[in-house]
Amino acid sequence: MENSILNIINLKFGYKIPLCEQEVNLSANIGDLICLVGLNGSGKSTFLNTISGILKPISGKIIIDGQDVKKLSLNNKSKLISFVPTKIDFTANLTVRELAEMGRSPYTNVFDKKSEADIKLVEKNLNDFDLLKLQNRQLWSLSDGERQKAMIARALIQETPLMILDEPSAFLDYEMKHQLMRKLKEISTNKCLIFSSHDIETSTKFATKIWFINKSKFEVLSPMEFIENHYKKSI
């Protein structure tokens, strides 16, 4: 427990009415690539939104890197958790570069002045995702895959030990899905990643652990256990 980056203690989450009857107790470590699984409406997104601080928990504690999230300032919290939402409407005129640079905003001053190190980090991550040549393109003009890569690059630039992704592969084709999962696996070597997915076959290949919301109870399983005990029975 000592070196776990995320500790969830007696958590109840939901909109006013708890989604899980039982209190949730979970922990996660650096190096974990955790796949959150559950049927539609089981509360996957609500759970992820609660951990990432968008929703307040009904009761219980969320401890990240030894610090109670409730006591952290919003800015300090954003240095610990980064979040990649399922789908964002890109109604704004925002370039890939501008989005990536937003990842540094927890660290910059009011005028968003970026240091040379910040700019290097942004360019390194854009390069890692093959986005450097697209950096001046408007986000709305990109494909779903490119946009998802940009969103993940931005979350990496935020340099947080914990990264949460809500259905990152939802709009991707099979090739992109595998590419994405390989990338997430690579990232998770020095981070803790939690992502939700409906694509069991791809996810279980890469995930180290499964968090399964089963009839409003949380179960922690290995990918193999999940496939044997639950997935195969239901199809």
Added chain:
Amino acid sequence: MKKTKLTIKFILLSVFLIFLGLLDLLSGSIQISVSDIFNYIFSSNTESEFYLLLKEFRFPRMSMAILAGASLSISGLIMQTLFRNPLAGPDILGISSGASLGVAIVVLGGSYLFGNHFYHASNYITLIAAGIGAASILGLILIISYKLRDILSILIIGILLAGIISAIVNILQYFATGINVKSFVVWTMGSLTASSSKDLLLASPIILIFVLLAFSLSKNLNLMLLGENFAKTMGVNIKLLRILSFTIVSILTGVITVYCGPIGFVGIAVPHISRWIFNTSNHFVLIPASALLGGIFMLCGDILSNLFTSNGNLPINAITAILAAPFIIWVVFKNKRTFV
């Protein structure tokens, strides 16, 4: 490369603003020449022929046009980002109507209580009344925004509030005397000529301070471009940002409404023009750009309003509507995808 392009655009717009400012000083029912203006600016000769005209009428009018354009455009920009709605503007939240209510109560209600007495819409009592009206609607919106999570609900409540207020104003008009109704209606048409050099001295520092405050919110407003939930995970305190933004918007809009009347459409149109010219949604660029373009827009409006009549000028509100509405339609057609 990108930076120089940006600088060039800003320089060109500033030069254009100065040019229009001079043109605006020239326009009006009394003919003056460019040399009269330079005499006024560069020499302290108070005896010169047009000294009083320039100091008390033309100069305040030109400055008010720029201040009004800048304030309303920045307010509109902030509202559009906060509500993620391309048609949001300072008039939408009910702040302009709040100011109108204040003025209506003094001008129209006064006539009901004290009989057929002429209440001019630009005296100090009406100014204070407009300020109180704008501030109380702001207070209400702030309380609502603290209770409600959903920004769209706040927008709807703002529109409904504006509706209620205009109904009250209608009732007040029904009971008021003809001359006071005319005085009120003239105020609602907007005017840049009502303010004196003293008014300008009071209004400009307030506006400058709040424009700078708005600029300091740029980083957080940028993060709002991808939605409130996203901004939250990036460390933005949404409630605080809303309170600060609404305060800035109501003070900027309130001050301008007090001096110039409820000027419509500028706040909606100019942010779109800025986005189109600078091809960005970055508030560090858009706030100064909207200030410049807002000033240019209002100067154009003022010059046009002086062009058609030999004595006095056309109501500025009518001119801005005619100028701005086609712009909004055109921008909506041109950029189908990007609005905010």
